[in-house]
Amino acid sequence: MAQATVAGSSGFRESGSEVILRTENLVKRFGGIVALDNVNIEIERGKVTLLIGPNGSGKTTLANVITGFIEPDSGRVIYKNRDITNLPAHERARIGIARTFQIPKPFKNLTVLENVMVAAERNPGENPYLSALFKRRWVDFEEKLAARAFEVLRWVGLEEKWDSKASDLSGGQMKLLEIARSIIRGAELIIMDEPAAGVNPKLVHDIFERIRMLSRERGLTFLIIEHRIGLISGYIDYAYAMNMGMVISRGDPERVFNDRVVLESYLGG
Numbered sequence: 619m620a621q622a623t624v625a626g627s628s629g630f631r632e633s634g635s636e637v638i639l640r641t642e643n644l645v646k647r648f649g650g651i652v653a654l655d656n657v658n659i660e661i662e663r664g665k666v667t668l669l670i671g672p673n674g675s676g677k678t679t680l681a682n683v684i685t686g687f688i689e690p691d692s693g694r695v696i697y698k699n700r701d702i703t704n705l706p707a708h709e710r711a712r713i714g715i716a717r718t719f720q721i722p723k724p725f726k727n728l729t730v731l732e733n734v735m736v737a738a739e740r741n742p743g744e745n746p747y748l749s750a751l752f753k754r755r756w757v758d759f760e761e762k763l764a765a766r767a768f769e770v771l772r773w774v775g776l777e778e779k780w781d782s783k784a785s786d787l788s789g790g791q792m793k794l795l796e797i798a799r800s801i802i803r804g805a806e807l808i809i810m811d812e813p814a815a816g817v818n819p820k821l822v823h824d825i826f827e828r829i830r831m832l833s834r835e836r837g838l839t840f841l842i843i844e845h846r847i848g849l850i851s852g853y854i855d856y857a858y859a860m861n862m863g864m865v866i867s868r869g870d871p872e873r874v875f876n877d878r879v880v881l882e883s884y885l886g887g
């Protein structure tokens with residue numbers, strides 16, 4: 619992957635690292651508001667990147683432009699060296715960009731394992747002709763799918779819950795189930811907007827411990843938008859801070875969290 623190697627303007631990146639997604643001069647206006655003002659970010663494959671910033675700084679808009687929910691006024695989104703700026707959201711999902719809330723909500727009455735299996739079957743029952751044709755292979759297919767779903771549950775640490783109803787999971791476990799469901803759909807870059815909101819501190823640590831493990835051991839890439847930076851700073855590889863639509867700080871998380879312009883942006887508002 620030598621062609622994907624970047625030196626990085628911050629001098630922070632190790633050589634040989636691969637940028638899975640980058641934005642180039644993204645601009646997005648809503649009427650008179652400049653929600654994104656020339657945003658350039660790079661997300662490294664297999665790393666956990668954090669995006670912080672006070673309310674209204676443009677974080678969710680940036681996530682929406684990356685996933686294709688919102689079209690930028692100008693600028694580009696590059697994923698695996700391909701310009702995806704004009705690719706529809708569902709196409710981006712197909713090539714591995716996942717936003718956890720985009721996955722259909724878990725079925726409360728299905729088990730945890732069934733929920734992962736259902737997520738893998740994109741359009742169950744969509745084509746009756748094809749399903750009839752493959753009927754004889756169906757049992758075999760379901761068995762393989764169940765095995766794969768079980769493995770993914772092991773990755774996120776929910777294997778012991780496989781037979782529980784999804785409705786019996788805690789809020790934190792539900793986040794892990796969302797991650798499992800996006801993994802089985804082929805996600806490589808997983809974008810989570812405030813996963814710690816409404817989750818108790820102990821479970822926040824559990825979730826982020828898992829996220830870190832998935833990045834280290836499975837090469838998955840995470841972009842996390844989060845407010846509760848005190849709880850999660852230990853699990854992050856790289857941080858960006860935004861204010862008023864602009865990236866105001868980037869680099870090592872501790873440095874970004876203690877950057878005077880970042881602290882001031884939270885006091886301002």
Ligand SMILES: Nc1ncnc2c1ncn2[C@@H]1O[C@H](COP(=O)(O)OP(=O)(O)O)[C@@H](O)[C@H]1O
Pocket residue numbers: 648651652653671672673674675676677678679680
């Ligand atoms: N659909 C929209 N229509 C109009 N203004 C919007 C819309 N989405 C976001 N904004 C504005 O853009 C700015 C950035 O919002 P947002 O990206 O949601 O910030 P954050 O996620 O950091 O809180 C805010 O001023 C917000 O009010």
Ligand SMILES: [Mg+2]
Pocket residue numbers: 677678679
């Ligand atoms: Mg937001």
